[in-house]
Amino acid sequence: MNWSLILQWSFLIALVTAGIRLAVPVVLAVLGEIITERSGVLNLGLEGVMIMGSVAGFLTAYYLENGPMASAGGEWSAWLALLAGMLSGVAMGLIMAVLSVTLRADQVISGVTLVVLGHGLAAYFYRQAFSSLTARVSGMEALPIPLLSRIPVVGEILFNHDPTVYITALMVVAVWFLLFRTTWGLRIRSVGENPAAAETSGVNVGLVRYSATLLGTALAGLGGAVLTVVQLRLFREGITAGRGWIAVALVIFARWRPGLALVGALLFGLADALQYRIQALSQVERGVGAIPYEFLLMLPYIMTILALLYRSGRADAPAALGRPYVKGAD
């Protein structure tokens, strides 16, 4: 009796802890997309941005650990790899921004094409760098927060993670603060709601949309890098497994709010963690009633559709979302 209780507790704690960790790349991407969409740009290319971030981050980490710089880079390799992920995200964002802001091309098509570009380039760079597929990087050490991590249960779940988890938590607050408590955030939102009015009051619509798009893709690229550099510590083609698309869906679910985005991404992370764990369990007891792991892998995707069933409608969407701004046309 006692034992089973302890087992259940430890199972739950491990589940929630893993769920939080798995949510991190998605949270970062959703936060980024919220900033971008708040400015009126619909970047559907997030999946391509994330996979570029994941390959750029992984390759950087690998070369810093194994290349001629190995002794010098050492400790900082993971951090530099995350930076590389952000920069590759910005590069992808630049393509999106030029197409959708400067050239006013269709944003749906641009976004979808950006995903294909990301997949093609990521696989190209990775295969060119490695002939074998067994490369690993060392990732990041856990950083238990002094004192707080000793709190029973709560400490284990919240304060015993690698640094990217804490940074992501701070990011949620930072993005909320940026959007709702700074002048820049006000400009982003006004450009997303009514670009003509914003322009009249002296806001440079193009500049704001560029910055929001680039900041958004920087965060998505960071999310991709966290996935390969810190969490999985390897790269495979298609490793982001639709996280970029899920992030786009979660923005709608979250009604363009950072706080709700965190909730949505945590739900996704929990489903993902549950799926991993039950997969492991059902391999142990391969008997009748074991759930095929494919059905568990479906969970996040089914949940996303269900979430949209209850969060559809565009009442909360920025009014000018997806619409190119033509000066003087209104």
Next chain:
Amino acid sequence: MTELGSSPVVEPGSGDRASEEELSLAPEQRFQIPPALVNAGAPILGAIIGLLIGALLIVIAGRDPVEAYASMLKGAFGGSRQITETLLKAAPLLLTGLGFTVAFRTRVWNIGGEGQYYMGALLGGMVALFFPEWPPGLLLPAMLLAGVVGGMLWAALAALLKIKRGVSEIISTLMLNYIAVLLVAYLSRGPLQEPGGYLPESAQFVEAARLPGLFGTRVHLGVLIALFFVPLVYVLLWVTPLGFWLRAVGSKDSVAEYAGFNVEKAIFFAMAFSGALAGLTGLIEVSTVHTRLKATITGGYGFSGILVALLGRLHPVGVVLASVFFAALFIGAESMHVLSGLPETLAEAIQAVVVLSVLATDALAHRGQAE
């Protein structure tokens, strides 16, 4: 492509239409540059830019781009065997591309070709597995029909979610992609696994369940089926009233609604049609290439078909040309990989750059007219 030029709205019926109309330009203003010139010129320019950027990637890899491209060209068109391979690759691209042409003309963003492909392959493949004793004259039509139905139903699900609950079809079709692939993965290692087999795949289809080759070559019936849909899609879109209705819904919902068109039915039809063609593609591919069900039956046509439709300017003839170009890139990149060791995924990157360049060229042409 002009209809797509300023299409911001993901979900119709959102009430944004009036202001959208204000933004778009009057037709006579829009067509100052001969549209035919932009239409034909942009893809050619895009192809050139795409190949140049591909050359840059090859140089970065430390190889000679002229040599690499020569090996690609030879690999795609160097002999009858190569041309056969290119044709076999072009057929599924053409078929999915034609489906997306109808969907995008109606401005329905079906990004779920991959899932519809899997469901078509699954349903058609199940017919092949369950009724191996049927004569080919019955089995093959039944399989083709099941393929169509599988893809159509999977797409219809997304269409219903959109029509009934306003769920963006972009997201739902994508999520349904992952679900379909996982479903096929489970079934082919579970209930449909080859009896006594160890691999996660079904038994091999009987000979009667494979689409026959034409005139003793490897070019099979699937290629003919794909070509058959070229005039069919043209007639559908530009000759029948149904096509006029679809294009009206695709160009401006508000006008279509005022004119008494049923927007919801158009969305449903466009989605189901593109799903049916993706499902048919899936069935053709499992029947000829894979000859059994397994998790890895993808050819990526659900996504590359979208690019083919866009590069083909959402016109059946353009889609034929674009599918051959893409097929040549794929097949050529494979032989380039064998000869020089360059990753064959270069083809995908080039294809995306080509389409991005076309988008940019189009937008530039529009912009020039707007100012």
